[in-house]
Amino acid sequence: MRKVKKFKLTSEFIVDISGVKLFRIKALIEFGNVKAGDLGGYIEKEENLSHMGDAWVSDDARISGNAQVFGNAQVFGNAQVFGDAWVFGNARVFGNARVSGDAQVFGDAQVFGDAQVFGDAWVFGNARVFGDAWVFGNARVSGNAQVFGNARVFGNAWVSGNARVSGDTQVFGDARVFGNAWVSGNARVFGDAQVSGNARVSGNARVSGDAQVFGDARVSGDKDYAYAHGFGSCNRTTTFFRLKDGDVGVRCGCFYGTLAQFRDKVCETHGETKKAQEYLMLADLMEIRFKN
Numbered sequence: 001m002r003k004v005k006k007f008k009l010t011s012e013f014i015v016d017i018s019g020v021k022l023f024r025i026k027a028l029i030e031f032g033n034v035k036a037g038d039l040g041g042y043i044e045k046e047e048n049l050s051h052m053g054d055a056w057v058s059d060d061a062r063i064s065g066n067a068q069v070f071g072n073a074q075v076f077g078n079a080q081v082f083g084d085a086w087v088f089g090n091a092r093v094f095g096n097a098r099v100s101g102d103a104q105v106f107g108d109a110q111v112f113g114d115a116q117v118f119g120d121a122w123v124f125g126n127a128r129v130f131g132d133a134w135v136f137g138n139a140r141v142s143g144n145a146q147v148f149g150n151a152r153v154f155g156n157a158w159v160s161g162n163a164r165v166s167g168d169t170q171v172f173g174d175a176r177v178f179g180n181a182w183v184s185g186n187a188r189v190f191g192d193a194q195v196s197g198n199a200r201v202s203g204n205a206r207v208s209g210d211a212q213v214f215g216d217a218r219v220s221g222d223k224d225y226a227y228a229h230g231f232g233s234c235n236r237t238t239t240f241f242r243l244k245d246g247d248v249g250v251r252c253g254c255f256y257g258t259l260a261q262f263r264d265k266v267c268e269t270h271g272e273t274k275k276a277q278e279y280l281m282l283a284d285l286m287e288i289r290f291k292n
Contacts, residue, residue: 006031006051007040014062020044022062032056032072041075055088067099071106079111083118091123095130103136115147119154133165137172145177155190163195167202175207185220200244210237212251217241226289231278238279240286248290250283259283259290 005028012024022042027034032054034040041061043049048063049056050070057063058076067081071088077095081087085099089106093099097111101118105111109123113130117123121135125142129135133147137154141147145159148166155172159165163177167184171177175189179196183189187201191208195201199213203220207213211227219225224242231238238252240259250262257265263283270276 004029004051006034007049009043009046010039014042016062016064020064022064025049025057027056061094073106077112085118089124097130101136109141113148121154125160127159131166139172143178149184157189161196173208181213187219199241211239212237213239213241214251214256215249216244217249218244226286228282231275231282238282240290242290248286250286252279259287 007025007027009023010026013021015021022044024042025040027036027038030036034056041057041059043057044064048067053070054072055069056074057069061075061079063069064082067083067085069075069087073087073091075081075087075093079093079097081099083100084102086104087093087099090108091105092110093105095112096114098116099105103117103121105117105123107124109127111117111123111129114132115129116134117129119136121139123129123135123141126144127141128146129141131148133151135141135147135153138156139153140158143160145163147153147159151165151169153159153171157171157175159177161178162180164182165171165177169183169187171189173190174192176194177183177189181195181199183195183201185202187205189195189207192210193207194212197215199217201207201219205219205221213219219241227237227239229237236253241249243249248259250257250259255265266276266279
């Protein structure tokens with residue numbers, strides 16, 4: 001465990017937009033890829049950068065306020081970390097990226113380009129946030145997920161797995177996008193909605209409420225998706241959506257299949273009961289709705 005200081009504040013400083021002085025740092029010892037004598041970026045105070053680990057701030061990057069960079073994290077380029085934000089683990093923040101508020105970037109995550117992470121948001125795992133994307137509120141981006149373009153992920157939304165969120169998309173509320181799902185274009189996913197599997201949601205599509213868009217779904221607008229709430233044994237939400245082969249997919253509780261398979265399952269499970277009649281009438285309605 002390192003017990004000596006690895007850097008010092010030099011007399012060189014800049015003044016940030018709020019009038020606070022930030023001082024250029026200089027390495028005192030060799031660690032990681034840093035050599036003794038190397039000049040780093042700018043920090044407001046020594047507490048902004050840990051003397052432990054190989055964490056470093058370089059180029060014209062700036063750390064201020066109560067922000068902390070520690071572990072093996074790297075902040076470089078013109079990136080800024082401020083407020084009470086933490087960047088740690090093996091995380092990388094670079095380019096013109098901004099991490100602020102109480103946000104945390106950690107694990108092997110990367111935030112770069114003109115991206116912003118703020119509020120109480122977390123970006124972690126192998127996640128990537130880049131381009132002009134924003135992640136904020138209590139949102140979480142994790143796993144191998146990527147959020148890019150002009151996308152916005154906020155509220156209590158979670159993007160995880162191998163999911164991709166791009167374009168002018170917004171994912172918010174308590175929505176979840178995970179698996180290998182892609183959400184792009186001007187799409188909106190919100191409420192308690194879930195998009196997962198190999199689903200693709202694009203264009204001006206809106207997925208909301210308790211809807212679950214799943215499997216090989218292809219939703220590019222309102223015509224490709226519908227849901228009904230309050231039917232069946234548990235008054236649950238049943239979601240109908242276009243599949244990539246043109247068929248209609250159904251997600252209802254733990255069931256996922258085509259419209260024909262849904263009818264078979266209803267008859268097998270509910271026989272000739274009122275619940276079965278409700279489900280079958282709903283299937284008939286959706287067949288008409290999705291007819292080309």
